[in-house]
Structures are given as structure tokens and as C-alpha cells.
Amino acid sequence: DQQVKQNSPSLSVQEGRISILNCDYTNSMFDYFLWYKKYPAEGPTFLISISSIKDKNEDGRFTVFLNKSAKHLSLHIVPSQPGDSAVYFCAASLTDSWGKFQFGAGTQVVVTP
Amino acid sequence: DAGITQSPRYKITETGRQVTLMCHQTWSHSYMFWYRQDLGHGLRLIYYSAAADITDKGEVPDGYVVSRSKTENFPLTLESATRSQTSVYFCASSVSHRSQPQHFGDGTRLSIL
Known part of the structure; x- marks a missing residue:
């Protein structure tokens, strides 16, 4: 039973435009969320996180929005750059879950010139 | 170099x-994790390990099966490999289990024939 879902397997965006990646979750007890970026033949690397006590967190070109009532988070990348072409995973964890994260299936982003 | 390393990077083996x-x-x-x-x-x-x-x-x-006799090592053993265990395996570590991103190795691609 997948509790974290990324319903868009792929996203194509033009360089310089905004990329919006979406993630939905079913467990209202999740209290910490992260986004990871993954290039081929490499491990995922941490991108940005958000706690459930916030609704927005920003780091440079990356902003994560959390809508707890809708059980939805999104990652905005502005402006998109060719180096952003990668697979993006969202992940969520429960209070006192010993760092056990539930991951979404990932969204492949392709940034075109 | 400091970091997290996985070996081998690629492995082909037979069922059983x-x-x-x-x-x-x-x-x-302290914390280490295995994902597929x-x-x-x-x-x-x-599996995961808190210490x-x-x-x-x-x-x-x-x-x-996993073991963790030393903090720095966390081997994962497939006792009798099956085709369904063909996957890419990632190891990760984090400094604590709460509100901390995990750092991933570059993965092991395992094929079971």
C-alpha cells in the first residue's frame, strides 16, 4: 500500500521556465517531508525538506509547498536549468519512525533548451 | 574521501x-538503511539500523539478512537469491533518525539469472 504517490512519471519543461512536481500522501500522521534528486548511476541526493509545522520552505531556486489539509506537497524549480534533468523523489516520515521514510515512485524531469 | 561507498557496483548471480x-x-x-x-x-x-x-x-x-557489528559497515545478504530480488540496491546513512536527510551511496545493480 503506497502511502506516498507521485502521479506524474515524467515532466518536460523548457529551460528558464518553472517546473512543478507534485506529491500526494495518504497518512495524515506524516510530519516530515523531503525531496531528493537522482541522476543515472548515482544515489539520490537531498534537495530540500519541510516540517509539517510549516507550509513553505525555500532554498535558492527550489521551493517546497505543503498543504496538510489536502495531503499534498509540491516542489517548484524556478528557473529550470538543464542540470535539473533528473528523477525527483518525494519522501515522508512519521513521528518517531526511526528515520523510516516512505518514498514516492519518482518523477523524471527533462529540461529542454 | 569521507562518504558512503557500496560494493560491488554491479553483480550478476544465479538463483539460489x-x-x-x-x-x-x-x-x-548512527543510522544506516538499505533500500531497493x-x-x-x-x-x-x-532493513535499517539505529546503531x-x-x-x-x-x-x-x-x-x-543484515548485520552491523561495526558502526561504519552495514552489509546486506541475500541468503538464497531469487529473480524477484533483481533490483538496484541503495545504502544510506544519517546522523539521527529525526528530521534529518539520509545520505545515499551510488547503488549496487544486482541481476539474478
Whole structure:
């Protein structure tokens, strides 16, 4: 039973435009969320996180929005750059879950010139 | 260099064989994790460890065994490999289990024929 879902397997965006990646979750007890970026033949690397006590967190070109009532988070990348072409995973964890994260299936982003 | 390394990077074996995937980290992180990545499933937690000699099951532990005699090493053993265990395996570590991103190795691609 997948509790974290990324319903868009792929996203194509033009360089310089905004990329919006979406993630939905079913467990209202999740209290910490992260986004990871993954290039081929490499491990995922941490991108940005958000706690459930916030609704927005920003780091440079990356902003994560959390809508707890809708059980939805999104990652905005502005402006998109060719180096952003990668697979993006969202992940969520429960209070006192010993760092056990539930991951979404990932969204492949392709940034075109 | 400090970091987390996995070996081997690629492995081909036959059904019924035992195979061990190695994971070594130099940060002295307490927490270590094993995930498998399969298309459509994202990353799924196999086992995790909170410290040396403390391990517990994740979401998909069947057919796997772990040990952690030293903080820096967390090997994953498939006791009798099956084709369904063909996957990419990622090891990760984190300094604590709460609100901390995990740092991933570059993965082991395992094929079971």
C-alpha cells in the first residue's frame, strides 16, 4: 500500500521556465517531508525538506509547498536549468519512525533548451 | 574521501546463490538503511539500523539478512537469491533518525539469472 504517490512519471519543461512536481500522501500522521534528486548511476541526493509545522520552505531556486489539509506537497524549480534533468523523489516520515521514510515512485524531469 | 561507498557496483548471480552487498560509511553516522529501487515503486526500505548491533525490518525484509557489528559497515545478504530480488540496491546513512536527510551511496545493480 503506497502511502506516498507521485502521479506524474515524467515532466518536460523548457529551460528558464518553472517546473512543478507534485506529491500526494495518504497518512495524515506524516510530519516530515523531503525531496531528493537522482541522476543515472548515482544515489539520490537531498534537495530540500519541510516540517509539517510549516507550509513553505525555500532554498535558492527550489521551493517546497505543503498543504496538510489536502495531503499534498509540491516542489517548484524556478528557473529550470538543464542540470535539473533528473528523477525527483518525494519522501515522508512519521513521528518517531526511526528515520523510516516512505518514498514516492519518482518523477523524471527533462529540461529542454 | 569521507562518504558512503557500496560494493560491488554491479553483480550478476544465479538463483539460489548467496550474495552479500557491502556498505561502508566514514561519517560515523548512527543510522544506516538499505533500500531497493524498482520501477514504479520508488525506493522501498529493506532493513535499517539505529546503531551497532541494533537492526530492524523495513517494508520489504523477506529474503534478506543484515548485520552491523561495526558502526561504519552495514552489509546486506541475500541468503538464497531469487529473480524477484533483481533490483538496484541503495545504502544510506544519517546522523539521527529525526528530521534529518539520509545520505545515499551510488547503488549496487544486482541481476539474478
